[in-house]
Amino acid sequence: MTIRLFNTLSGRVEELSPADGRTIRMYACGPTVYDYGHIGNFRTFLQVDVLRRFLRLEGLETRHVMNITDVDDKIIRNAAGAGVPIGEYTPRYEQAFFEDLDALEVEKPEIVARATEHIPSMVALIERLAAQDSAYRTEDGSWYFRIASFPAYGKLSKKDFSGIADGARVDVDEYDKDSARDFALWKSPKDGEYHWQTELGPGRPGWHIECSAMATEYLGDDFDLHAGGEDLMFPHHENEIAQSESASHTTFARHWFHVRFLLVEGRKMSKSEGNFYTLRDLLLKGYKASAIRMLLISVPYRQQLNFTFEGLAAETGAIDRLRTFHQRVRTAPTVSALNAELASETARAGEVFCEALANDLNTAEARAAVFDLVRAGNAAMDAGTLGAENVPQILEVLSRFDRVFAVLEDHDVEWTRFALDWAEREGRLDQVAPELLAQRDLSDEKIQALLDKRTQAKRTRNFALADQIRNELAEKGIVIEDWKDGVRWKRK
RNA sequence: GCACCGGUGGCGAAGUGGCUAACGCGCUGGUCUGCAAAACCAGUAUUCGCGGGUUCAAUUCCCGCCCGGUGCUCCA
Numbered sequence: 001m002t003i004r005l006f007n008t009l010s011g012r013v014e015e016l017s018p019a020d021g022r023t024i025r026m027y028a029c030g031p032t033v034y035d036y037g038h039i040g041n042f043r044t045f046l047q048v049d050v051l052r053r054f055l056r057l058e059g060l061e062t063r064h065v066m067n068i069t070d071v072d073d074k075i076i077r078n079a080a081g082a083g084v085p086i087g088e089y090t091p092r093y094e095q096a097f098f099e100d101l102d103a104l105e106v107e108k109p110e111i112v113a114r115a116t117e118h119i120p121s122m123v124a125l126i127e128r129l130a131a132q133d134s135a136y137r138t139e140d141g142s143w144y145f146r147i148a149s150f151p152a153y154g155k156l157s158k159k160d161f162s163g164i165a166d167g168a169r170v171d172v173d174e175y176d177k178d179s180a181r182d183f184a185l186w187k188s189p190k191d192g193e194y195h196w197q198t199e200l201g202p203g204r205p206g207w208h209i210e211c212s213a214m215a216t217e218y219l220g221d222d223f224d225l226h227a228g229g230e231d232l233m234f235p236h237h238e239n240e241i242a243q244s245e246s247a248s249h250t251t252f253a254r255h256w257f258h259v260r261f262l263l264v265e266g267r268k269m270s271k272s273e274g275n276f277y278t279l280r281d282l283l284l285k286g287y288k289a290s291a292i293r294m295l296l297i298s299v300p301y302r303q304q305l306n307f308t309f310e311g312l313a314a315e316t317g318a319i320d321r322l323r324t325f326h327q328r329v330r331t332a333p334t335v336s337a338l339n340a341e342l343a344s345e346t347a348r349a350g351e352v353f354c355e356a357l358a359n360d361l362n363t364a365e366a367r368a369a370v371f372d373l374v375r376a377g378n379a380a381m382d383a384g385t386l387g388a389e390n391v392p393q394i395l396e397v398l399s400r401f402d403r404v405f406a407v408l409e410d411h412d413v414e415w416t417r418f419a420l421d422w423a424e425r426e427g428r429l430d431q432v433a434p435e436l437l438a439q440r441d442l443s444d445e446k447i448q449a450l451l452d453k454r455t456q457a458k459r460t461r462n463f464a465l466a467d468q469i470r471n472e473l474a475e476k477g478i479v480i481e482d483w484k485d486g487v488r489w490k491r492k
Numbered sequence: 493g494c495a496c497c498g499g500u501g502g503c504g505a506a507g508u509g510g511c512u513a514a515c516g517c518g519c520u521g522g523u524c525u526g527c528a529a530a531a532c533c534a535g536u537a538u539u540c541g542c543g544g545g546u547u548c549a550a551u552u553c554c555c556g557c558c559c560g561g562u563g564c565u566c567c568a
Contacts, residue, residue: 044568229568314517364506368515481530
């Protein structure tokens with residue numbers, strides 16, 4: 001199937017295909033590991049995950065590189081504040097980042113590259129630029145990229161810098177560089193800052209150079225796709241293009257994928273608005289990892305998603321319904337005759353699912369197709385017309401769905417427990433929802449004992465006692481369901 | 493201020509120059525139940541921010557306005 005995706009560079013929806021016919025070589029800007037990731041960060045990583053999962057569903061391979069920025073101004077500042085070297089400061093946040101990705105079922109890229117482990121590649125790239133006068137050194141020993149040397153500058157973000165590129169020199173004294181727009185490739189150390197001794201002199205890399213160097217090292221001078229949040233378009237990605245193409249004299253990335261920012265409760269997310277949430281904040285409030293994933297991927301990546309707690313609750317319900325259906329299809333009684341109408345609805349759901357994703361990753365339409373199948377399937381099961389042959393067909397579509405959405409398998413309880421353990425270690429139990437805290441002291445055995453007591457009460461028609469036990473458990477977030485074959489319960 | 497994107501039912505949203513405007517959640521009713529819960533079924537926008545225009549026909553195209561968001565000195 002032809003996969004069509006919006007390309008920021010051309011401003012149009014275009015076919016995405018691997019240059020070599022089978023492997024998509026892609027680079028996605030990763031995190032700066034100075035703090036815990038927030039839901040805005042994760043929307044981007046999740047949408048890239050949806051893309052790579054879909055590419056693989058379509059039979060392509062992926063060679064996906066993600067960088068870890070483990071040296072930059074914020075890290076240096078925070079590490080200094082904590083009184084530790086940056087090499088001791090960043091690993092815990094990098095680890096936390098990957099734990100969060102695990103909780104969100106984000107597949108790990110084939111290659112994860114740390115900036116601090118690729119200094120020689122960056123130095124080599126800067127030297128190549130310097131050799132052709134695209135880079136220059138300033139008084140203090142820093143190196144800058146000369147934007148005037150790259151006429152195409154601005155082609156990604158559609159900005160016109162021709163006025164500057166004309167060679168008109170801006171005030172040199174103020175910036176100590178030739179043009180105000182020129183950006184740092186290599187920063188000389190200020191009073192005792194951490195630095196590397198290199199052929200360029202002592203210093204540390206600028207932010208943009210790490211991505212250029214690592215992308216090229218693992219993917220070659222030109223590759224298929226480059227991804228990131230919309231804010232990175234300018235200047236970060238523009239600068240990557242300038243550096244890389246100046247050095248290689250070929251196209252850097254052919255396709256550029258940018259994920260839109262989200263709103264939280266209708267407002268832009270910011271610490272001052274009080275609507276800034278990390279993944280862990282939400283888990284401790286009692287929201288499930290799967291619901292967070294579902295909400296963040298269900299709105300197509302170019303739309304401005306409004307992230308709300310009501311939406312989170314809605315997705316929890318939607319996932320329950322899907323999981324219940326999945327289970328029901330596997331265990332429902334069947335008849336020998338194929339339900340032809342259901343078979344054709346199943347086939348259509350499978351087709352629409354892939355077509356929607358192939359059409360610029362329309363996740364909303366894709367999941368709608370699956371819910372259509374859920375309704376049709378349930379109706380057939382209610383009517384007792386589910387054919388034995390219908391079952392594998394439906395399961396195949398669900399499997400297809402889940403290879404991209406990854407929400408059918410229930411790992412929610414373990415991730416919530418993980419977050420609770422983390423909160424305890426960090427002394428953050430005060431941030432945990434009371435319901436979750438109450439549940440912590442409630443072992444499965446205790447719950448079972450209470451349920452037995454309730455069943456006994458019901459048997460003697462002592463409904464007042466039975467309901468009292470049910471209410472007590474409900475207050476602690478334990479939901480009871482009386483089924484024909486016995487009592488089931490779950491942690492809400 | 494300049495540039496770009498969006499404004500669809502109670503909420504999140506898909507979509508299209510003309511077919512009953514998807515889907516999820518919620519809500520209402522029903523089946524089931526001691527009552528619930530869960531599950532299932534049914535119903536739930538004469539209408540797509542506001543005003544004008546183009547057209548046989550606009551939510552869908554154009555113009556203006558209002559509102560939200562993003563970028564314009566490294567926030568996904």
